[in-house]
Amino acid sequence: MLDRKPDQGGIAVIGLGRLGSHLAESLSALGREVLAIDRDAQHVQKWSSMLDQVAQADATDEGALRQLGVADLGQAVVAIGASVEASVLTVLALVELGVPQIWARATSGQHAKILSSVGAHHVIFPEAETGERLAHLIISRMLDFVEFGEAFAVARIPVPQSLLGRPTSEIRLLDRYGVRVIGIRRPGEDRYRYVSDGLELAEGTVLIVEGTIEQVQRFSTLS
Known part of the structure; x- marks a missing residue:
């Protein structure tokens, strides 16, 4: 203790x-x-x-x-x-x-x-908050989801297959999907770290992204 x-x-x-x-x-x-x-x-x-x-x-x-x-x-x-x-x-x-x-x-x-x-x-409202969070996890590929207020959210999401092998400097997530990557954990690593522009997104990479609830939900459904 x-x-x-x-x-x-x-x-x-x-x-x-x-x-x-x-x-x-x-x-x-x-x-x-x-x-x-x-x-x-x-x-x-x-x-x-x-x-x-x-x-x-x-x-x-x-x-x-x-x-x-x-x-x-x-x-x-x-x-x-x-x-x-x-x-x-x-x-x-x-x-x-x-x-x-x-x-x-x-x-x-x-x-x-x-x-x-x-x-x-x-x-x-612990029951309501847990139920809403679970609903988001069930209908998406998100590994975790936290809502702030009525519109903003942070989520932990596996890298979509369509983005594998591409450097972070090319995918322009904020422009295309409205989300910003605030953390990344690559395969074999124990901790999350800040993302760098030239980092290649490999299989098994997990991203922490922020954006509106709708934008985060939409990004989590990418294949």
Whole structure:
């Protein structure tokens, strides 16, 4: 496990369902101090041996959160998905405690509006985002896909057969397809690197490209 980084502030993860438990594990592996909270004794018992700090508490209770020291943490994530009421009341409690950065999981557009209105700084839709990303991967040759906003995307795509054997200086992807290559990994290499103009595109080369969602999707369908 990595060394803890107390200077970056601890993070409370509230709700140890699938999202919350995996998030708490990942944050802990990245060296962050994590306080995991759930009202279910079974969840707390399950994760107590895998996370440094796990507490059983009703996160809608401002006093309980204060006793656990949540007010002293820099960030909190409300990963509760089963109860809209509980997630909203938990965000309200965190706002009252003055937590500087509050992330909250939403299960619908209306839920998201409520979370924002009561003080959540960041609202996320993990199921919707995962579903949309998976849809793009299924209908294309993309190996990975990340959307930014409503129009821009970055994707990892194998070099189309029609571009094999040609140097990057000749294919003019930006002019022809509207995408820009920001990284490349050639066969036998472990890491991606910046692309150079005279680099020949060989079989097995993988590109990281950026552009609008439509442009990236169209480029990924080239044969």
